[in-house]
Amino acid sequence: MAEKKPINWIEVLRNYVQNKPQRTAQEIDDETDQLFLKYIDDAKQKEEQDDNSYKKIPKFFQKALLNEHQLNFRVRQEARTRFLHHKTSEILDKEDLEKLWMLLKDNISPPNDGKERINYNSFLTIASMLPIKCRHFFSASTFLKFDRDEYGRIDIIAFFHSIVRKVNLFQTRIQISLYDTIGNGYLREKDLENYIFELIPIFAQLQNLQENFFPFYVITAVRKFFFFLDPKRTGRIYIKDMLTSPILAELYELRQDRFTVEELSQNWFSVQSTQKVYQKYLKLDTDHNGLLKKSELQKYSWGLTNIFIDRVFEECQTFEGEIDYKTFLDFVLAMENKKTPQSLQYFFKILDVYHKGAIDTFVLNMFFRPIVQKLEQKDKYGFNVEDVKDEIFDMAKPSVPHAITLQDLINCGQGDIIVSMLIDAKAFYDYDQRESGNYLDMEEYDYDF
Incomplete structure (x- = not known):
């Protein structure tokens, strides 16, 4: 009995491919879309057969696949990655x-x-x-x-x-989507950290960043995204929000080769800015335990009152009564961007002592009296609490008399000034003396690190 020759599968497959009519990439995509829609429709019909309620009430909840060791999660992730790489080929080079x-x-x-x-x-x-x-x-x-x-x-x-x-x-969009490990259109903090970490070797303005500072740089950069794009602290940022945000544009400016010193100092993501913030944190941490207590954060600026610092520690996450670097970054971002709705929301949470959703006369008294006391310690007198309260209500134009809401602070256009008047003695004094130009000298009162 003669031996059967082994089948040359390579040749068989080559002949099959050569004899099959060639299709364009668009035709293949169209067929893929049709099959996908067919599978979706088949799955929907099966659900309706299993339970008649699906005919009247559509499925509105899909359990998230968070277990990365599940096979269906990995298959979905691999399919999505291949899809994104395929989309990359459609980009004009x-x-x-x-x-x-x-x-x-x-x-x-x-x-x-x-x-x-x-x-x-x-x-x-x-x-x-x-x-x-x-x-x-x-x-x-x-x-x-x-x-x-x-x-x-x-x-x-x-x-x-x-x-x-x-x-x-x-x-x-495709680059960012590759870091969306779950595939729901948003990045978690860990995802965004991975994305920014891999941008460091690519951006021209980050080439001088020392490797031992990489983790702190990533934390500093990620914090700005979450402070402004996740004000409700959900722990996620939608990719569409990132793409339309000026924050991403600010980060991508670091791709440029030429930058003035002034431009770098104004860019939160520059090496100079991130190191400046981190160095200030280290200087404030006088006991070198990696966290800041109230007395240490108080030295951020001379004008900040004790009641304001106390409220920061009451409302923000603490670790045995001290704040970490991430919480400090939120504080810095709020202080440096008081005009933004996100910063006003941060300060309103602190000013709204009784969680009533509004700041009343009693609360204004509570925050402004320490301002007066702090100025009197420096021989600055003549401030009438009642007059200042009236001025604040006039500036805020609250929809309900004598009750300033967050929306009032945002709508009035002077929310940053109102906040500064209630938390910072120097800011209040400078605003009060704006016409005379008699400002407080920071060198005289600032803390020496």
């Missing part, structure tokens, strides 16, 4: 953008008046000469979004810049 720009320059529409503009016919001609992945930028609705001159032409520079911005935004 440098060559695509250069080709696009050359086609725009070569198809300037008449009349020849020295202006770099194209009409709709040229717009469609250019689209037909580009790869498929470029063509969604050349829809009629896109053309109509730009200002047109009397010849119906749009400016090619404005159009090209809009494409570059969209490409950068899409690329950033």
